[in-house]
Every structure is written in C-alpha cells, then in structure tokens.
Amino acid sequence: MRVWFSERHRRHATDPIRFHDEPYAEVPARAERIRTALLAGGFTDWAEPADHGQAPLLAVHTPGLLEFLQTIYPASRGLRPATAFFQADTFATRSARRRSPHPWAQVGYYAFDIEAPFLEGTWEAAYWSAQCALSAADAVLAGECAAYALCRPPGHHALADQIGGFCYLNNAAIAARYLQQGRPTRVAILDVDYHHGNGTQEIFYADPTVFFVSLHAHPDIEYPFFWGGAEERGEGPGAGFNLNLPLPQGTGDAEYLAALDQALAAIRDYAPRYLVVSLGLDIAQGDPASLAGFAVTTAGFRAIGERIAALELPTLIVQEGGYRLDTLGENAVAFLRAFR
Amino acid sequence: MRVWFSERHRRHATDPIRFHDEPYAEVPARAERIRTALLAGGFTDWAEPADHGQAPLLAVHTPGLLEFLQTIYPASRGLRPATAFFQADTFATRSARRRSPHPWAQVGYYAFDIEAPFLEGTWEAAYWSAQCALSAADAVLAGECAAYALCRPPGHHALADQIGGFCYLNNAAIAARYLQQGRPTRVAILDVDYHHGNGTQEIFYADPTVFFVSLHAHPDIEYPFFWGGAEERGEGPGAGFNLNLPLPQGTGDAEYLAALDQALAAIRDYAPRYLVVSLGLDIAQGDPASLAGFAVTTAGFRAIGERIAALELPTLIVQEGGYRLDTLGENAVAFLRAFR
Numbered sequence: 080m081r082v083w084f085s086e087r088h089r090r091h092a093t094d095p096i097r098f099h100d101e102p103y104a105e106v107p108a109r110a111e112r113i114r115t116a117l118l119a120g121g122f123t124d125w126a127e128p129a130d131h132g133q134a135p136l137l138a139v140h141t142p143g144l145l146e147f148l149q150t151i152y153p154a155s156r157g158l159r160p161a162t163a164f165f166q167a168d169t170f171a172t173r174s175a176r177r178r179s180p181h182p183w184a185q186v187g188y189y190a191f192d193i194e195a196p197f198l199e200g201t202w203e204a205a206y207w208s209a210q211c212a213l214s215a216a217d218a219v220l221a222g223e224c225a226a227y228a229l230c231r232p233p234g235h236h237a238l239a240d241q242i243g244g245f246c247y248l249n250n251a252a253i254a255a256r257y258l259q260q261g262r263p264t265r266v267a268i269l270d271v272d273y274h275h276g277n278g279t280q281e282i283f284y285a286d287p288t289v290f291f292v293s294l295h296a297h298p299d300i301e302y303p304f305f306w307g308g309a310e311e312r313g314e315g316p317g318a319g320f321n322l323n324l325p326l327p328q329g330t331g332d333a334e335y336l337a338a339l340d341q342a343l344a345a346i347r348d349y350a351p352r353y354l355v356v357s358l359g360l361d362i363a364q365g366d367p368a369s370l371a372g373f374a375v376t377t378a379g380f381r382a383i384g385e386r387i388a389a390l391e392l393p394t395l396i397v398q399e400g401g402y403r404l405d406t407l408g409e410n411a412v413a414f415l416r417a418f419r
Numbered sequence: 420m421r422v423w424f425s426e427r428h429r430r431h432a433t434d435p436i437r438f439h440d441e442p443y444a445e446v447p448a449r450a451e452r453i454r455t456a457l458l459a460g461g462f463t464d465w466a467e468p469a470d471h472g473q474a475p476l477l478a479v480h481t482p483g484l485l486e487f488l489q490t491i492y493p494a495s496r497g498l499r500p501a502t503a504f505f506q507a508d509t510f511a512t513r514s515a516r517r518r519s520p521h522p523w524a525q526v527g528y529y530a531f532d533i534e535a536p537f538l539e540g541t542w543e544a545a546y547w548s549a550q551c552a553l554s555a556a557d558a559v560l561a562g563e564c565a566a567y568a569l570c571r572p573p574g575h576h577a578l579a580d581q582i583g584g585f586c587y588l589n590n591a592a593i594a595a596r597y598l599q600q601g602r603p604t605r606v607a608i609l610d611v612d613y614h615h616g617n618g619t620q621e622i623f624y625a626d627p628t629v630f631f632v633s634l635h636a637h638p639d640i641e642y643p644f645f646w647g648g649a650e651e652r653g654e655g656p657g658a659g660f661n662l663n664l665p666l667p668q669g670t671g672d673a674e675y676l677a678a679l680d681q682a683l684a685a686i687r688d689y690a691p692r693y694l695v696v697s698l699g700l701d702i703a704q705g706d707p708a709s710l711a712g713f714a715v716t717t718a719g720f721r722a723i724g725e726r727i728a729a730l731e732l733p734t735l736i737v738q739e740g741g742y743r744l745d746t747l748g749e750n751a752v753a754f755l756r757a758f759r
Contacts, residue, residue: 099499099508158710159439168439169532170510174578174621175645177638183710184644192509193533238514281514298517304524305515370498370523 080225080418081124082117083215084110085207088231090200096164098194104368104402105245110231113360113398116408117229122415128210128228131257135213136206138256139249139282141240147189148205148247152197154182164196192243192303205232205247212250212397216257219353225394225418228254233399235276235357236303244274244303251357251397252282255289258353258395263288267351267392269342270295271383272359272399273369275307275323279357285317290349292342294335297325300371320349328371332379335362339386346390354392360401360410368402380410384417394418420565420758421464422457423555424450425547428571430540436504438534444708444742445585450571453700453738456748457569462755468550471597475553476546478596479589479622481580487529488545488587492537494522504536532583532643545572545587552590552737556597559693565734565758568594573739575616575697576643584614584643591697591737592622595629598693598735603628607691607732609682610635611723612699612739613709615647615663619697625657630689632682634675637665640711660689668711672719675702679726686730694732700741700750708742720750724757734758 096103155165167190215226236244270276270293283289298307313321364374436443495505507530555566576584610616610633623629638647653661704714
C-alpha cells in the first residue's frame with residue numbers, strides 16, 4: 080500500500096505552543112513517529128502529493144473559510160504580543176448580532192474553540208495535508224485496493240466554515256467528495272478517532288450520498304461536547320445517513336470491536352462504492368489528549384484494521400488524531416498491515 | 420455621595436492569571452486604586468452592601484446561568500492541570516447540535532469568550548459586586564441624588580445567560596431592573612465604558628422601559644466585535660430604545676464630549692425617572708485593555724461627569740472597566756466629583 084506524505088507538515092511548527100499550561104498535543108513528531116514506524120515495518124512505497132489546487136477544497140469548504148485560512152496569520156500581526164501564534168479568544172455565539180472585519184472577530188467567527196492556533200506555516204501545512212488525501216484518493220480511483228494519507232494537521236473537526244480541534248481543512252471530507260467525481264456515488268466514511276468527527280458529520284449531514292459512521296467517546300464526557308450524540312441521524316435527504324456510536328470511558332478492545340461490528344454492518348447495508356477511514360490512534364490507552372480515555376491495545380488496532388479490510392471495499396485511510404508518541408507508530412503499523 | 424464597596428471583591432483573586440502571555444487586566448488593585456483616590460479626594464461616606472439575595476439577580480439572569488456560576492469552579496476540579504483557574508476552551512457556536520453536562524461544555528455554553536476565568540472566590544466576588552449596585556439603588560430609591568457602586572468584577576458584558584469580558588453578573592442591568600420595583604418605570608442606562616456594553620444591550624433589547632445608550636470604540640476595531648453597531652436599535656417593543664454611538668480610534672475629549680451631548684439629548688427626550696451610568700475609565704489614554712484606544716484626559720472625565728450630572732436625574736453610578744492603574748484613581752475622582 081502506498082503512503083502519501085509531505086514534509087510540509089512541519090511548517091505547522093507547533094512545538095513551542097502551550098495551552099492551559101500544558102504542551103500542545105498536535106506536534107510534528109506525531110507524523111514523524113508514524114513515518115519511522117512504517118518504514119521500519121516494511122511500508123516502503125512513499126509518494127509526494129500532487130497539487131490539485133483549491134477546487135476540491137471548495138467542494139467542501141466555503142470560500143470565506145479558505146480566504147480566512149490564507150489571510151489570518153499576516154492579518155494578526157501586532158495582535159500576537161509575545162507569542163508567535165494566533166488563536167481565537169472571543170466567539171460568535173448565539174447572541175452575536177454582527178460580524179466585524181477585525182482579526183480577533185474573524186478567528187472568533189471561523190473557530191469554535193481555541194485549539195486551532197495559527198502559525199506562519201499553518202495554511203501551507205493544511206493545504207498539503209489535504210493534497211495528501213486527494214492524491215491517495217487518486218490512487219483509489221485508479222484501482223488501488225487501499226491507500227494511506229499520512230495527513231498532518233488532521234481534519235475531521237473542521238466543518239464547511241469552521242475550524243477547531245487541531246483541524247483546518249477536512250481532509251477526509253475533501254477526499255470523500257473527490258472520490259465521487261461529481262456524481263452521487265455512494266461513499267462511506269468510518270471515523271475511528273477517539274473524538275467525534277463533528278466536522279465530517281456536519282459537512283454531509285443532509286447528504287444521502289455520503290454515509291458518516293463514527294465510534295467515539297460519548298460527548299457527555301469528552302470533546303467536542305456539542306456534537307456526537309446517538310440521536311444525531313442526519314437531516315433532510317440525509318436523514319438516516321449519519322450514525323454515531325458514542326462509547327463510555329475505559330472502552331477496551333472487546334467493547335470497541337463489538338461497536339465496530341455494528342458500524343461495519345451498517346456500512347455493508349449501505350453498499351458504498353468507496354470507504355474512507357478517518358484513522359485516529361487516540362483510542363489507545365493513555366493518550367494524553369483525552370479527558371476520559373479508551374484502552375484499545377496494539378492487538379486491538381490489528382483487529383480493527385482486519386475487520387475493516389474484510390469489507391473488501393476500495394479504502395482510503397486518512398490520518399486523524401493520536402497523541403501518545405511512544406505507541407503511535409506501532410499502533411499505526413498494526414492497523415495498516417491489514418491493508419498491505 | 421455615598422460609595423458602596425465590599426472587600427469581598429478580592430476573592431476574585433486574578434493576580435496570577437496570564438492570558439496571551441500577558442498579565443490579566445482585571446485585577447484587585449483596580450478597585451483598591453479607585454478606593455484610595457476617593458478617600459484622598461474627600462469621599463468619606465462608605466457603606467457595606469446589604470444582602471438582597473438572588474431574587475434581583477434572577478430578574479435579569481437565567482436560573483441556568485446562576486446555577487452555573489455557583490457550581491462551575493468545584494465541578495472543574497481535575498480539569499485545571501497546573502493552574503488554579505478555569506476558563507472556557509470550546510464554545511457552543513452556530514453549528515452546535517447538543518449540550519453536554521461536562522464542565523468544559525457548560526463553560527463553553529455560558530461563556531462567549533475566554534476572558535471570564537473562574538477562581539474559587541469568583542462567585543462570591545460577583546455576588547457582592549451585584550449587591551453593591553443593589554444597595555446603591557436602594558439609596559437612589561430612598562431619595563439620594565446620586566450613589567456610586569464601586570463594583571468589581573464589572574458587569575456590562577454579561578448577558579441574561581452568557582458571561583465574558585471580565586463580567587459574570589450584570590450589575591448595572593440588575594440595578595436598573597431593581598430601580599423599577601416591578602413597575603414599567605422608565606430607566607436610562609448610559610454606558611461610557613470604552614467597550615460596548617453588549618450584555619446590558621441584549622438584556623433590554625426588546626424592552627421599551629429601559630433605554631440603553633452606549634458610547635464605545637467601534638466594534639469593527641474593538642472588542643466585543645459581535646455587538647455594538649449603530650444599526651442595533653432594539654427590537655419588538657424595544658425598537659428605538661437602544662442607541663449605540665460607536666467612535667473611532669484615538670477619540671479625544673472634544674470628539675467624546677460631542678458624542679456624549681448626542682447621548683444626553685436622547686436621554687432627555689426619553690425623560691427617564693432614573694439614570695444608571697456604567698462608568699468605564701478605560702477611555703483614558705494608554706489603557707492597556709484596549710486594542711485601538713481613546714485619549715480622554717482627566718479634564719475630559721471631569722467634563723463628562725459634569726454634563727451627566729447636569730441632567731439632574733437621580734443617578735446610580737456603577738463601576739465597569741478601566742485598567743490603567745496609575746490614572747484610574749484620579750479619573751474616577753474627576754468624574755465623580757460632579758455628583759457630590
């Protein structure tokens with residue numbers, strides 16, 4: 080299986096950032112650890128993404144969001160006193176009456192949390208992360224059984240016009256829409272990240288041609304809190320084509336695999352032409368970005384990969400979260416080996 | 420003129436807090452500086468607030484907000500890793516689909532920014548700050564020409580069910596409603612704080628019995644960004660009873676006083692029974708909590724006080740913002756002297 084990767088992820092140079100007096104979890108070492116483990120694990124077919132331009136991004140995101148992502152960092156010069164990054168502070172909530180052109184107002188309109196900081200190279204990294212997903216989609220369209228986009232920054236919390244949770248562009252959603260090639264081809268997105276993929280859900284919430292299925296920590300106990308309940312089933316023509324399987328704190332291999340079987344059965348029933356997997360590795364025990372925490376083992380990741388591969392669908396795997404650096408690589412290898 | 424003040428403001432012990440790598444501006448020294456200057460300036464009639472209970476707070480705020488304010492700090496134990504305070508991170512924005520009982524979700528539902536941190540004594544300080552305003556209102560109801568509530572924390576950014584901008588309970592709104600004593604008595608609120616009093620505006624936006632008039636930095640260039648445009652005139656029965664006079668960067672005495680005259684003419688036309696002044700001292704030159712900045716001098720504050728006093732209305736003055744510690748006291752004295 081070919082792996083799509085761009086060194087430009089390092090331009091999102093988050094190492095010096097601290098939030099709530101703790102290190103920022105979404106750091107360049109994440110991608111590097113996965114890369115190193117894959118190379119050691121025999122994944123030798125690596126490719127640089129081709130540039131698909133902004134058109135496939137605009138098939139998912141609003142022009143306003145893309146403009147914002149490209150302009151906010153230079154616009155915030157002079158508003159970043161001692162630190163090099165810029166983040167939201169004041170948000171457009173239910174009581175807002177107007178928009179404002181001020182950079183603080185722009186970031187407070189387009190962000191839903193403070194967890195998507197802007198650095199000089201954030202747009203470049205996000206752009207090429209999406210291009211990795213698009214290039215992997217090209218491979219699947221060309222007939223590959225599976226392809227893996229080692230995306231960084233991740234994407235599944237980004238909505239059509241909002242960012243948050245380390246995410247700027249929704250790589251999985253962009254790839255899913257691109258796989259359709261302008262037709263109503265059925266695509267299923269299976270999100271196994273520990274956190275609910277609220278961005279992906281919302282992008283396709285009214286769309287029956289993309290079935291979004293997510294296993295995640297229950298939003299009563301975990302970020303992103305404001306989405307992810309089992310009662311969220313889609314709306315309008317998309318009603319019934321959104322499936323959330325929220326799981327309790329401490330979920331281990333057995334419980335996770337039982338829920339996964341339920342998700343896979345629903346995907347089988349949907350009979351999609353393509354499968355996109357939002358691969359979060361943060362369901363591993365001890366992941367530092369979780370409040371509650373799951374306890375999936377490396378053997379669990381292997382079993383998850385094998386059961387998804389058993390669907391025998393053309394599969395595009397997009398990297399999402401996973402923040403425990405010491406187990407990230409082995410868990411990625413355990414999962415991905417099923418698709419070789 | 421009697422001054423109402425409670426030492427309990429110190430329970431909102433914000434000194435160690437840093438935001439965006441800078442010191443938090445709304446610190447206990449603010450109230451202490453004003454107090455010291457007033458004592459030196461001959462204001463010798465000081466009083467402790469009486470306890471009016473929560474009923475007058477519930478006349479303005481929702482039960483949910485009051486419950487939240489009293490429970491969030493203990494509920495956030497274990498979510499404040501190295502720091503002693505708790506603040507919002509993830510917000511209920513336009514795309515939110517559900518609420519969650521998690522403390523992070525509660526604070527993200529009730530806050531519109533990250534600028535209202537919670538400490539152990541925040542509720543106690545906010546409660547007694549509101550009681551200062553209520554006790555000053557009692558004095559005005561009893562026939563005093565003027566009374567001053569040295570409130571801390573301030574209040575004018577707090578809405579019926581949202582907090583932000585250093586504010587938790589809307590002291591001015593609570594006092595204005597209390598002055599009505601359950602009747603449709605006309606009250607005008609004049610907000611001269613540098614920042615738009617979005618909370619007060621929203622509380623009375625549909626209410627013709629409270630006329631809200633605000634002079635402030637234009638929200639295109641200043642916090643709170645999402646409210647404060649001149650086009651916000653009230654709604655429903657309150658249409659026409661909200662007047663915003665947004666002013667440009669660098670506004671000095673002459674420009675400020677010209678806008679003030681417009682505000683005062685509108686208040687005269689309204690013919691209120693009582694006047695509440697939301698007194699912000701952050702229109703002073705060099706105030707550190709402003710992005711753009713005004714340049715009102717101490718002589719300007721004296722003139723502002725004199726022109727407001729010339730309305731000859733029973734007047735309740737409620738302390739709001741003002742963060743430049745070295746000029747806070749003299750500017751307060753310059754303003755308040757007109758009401759002695």
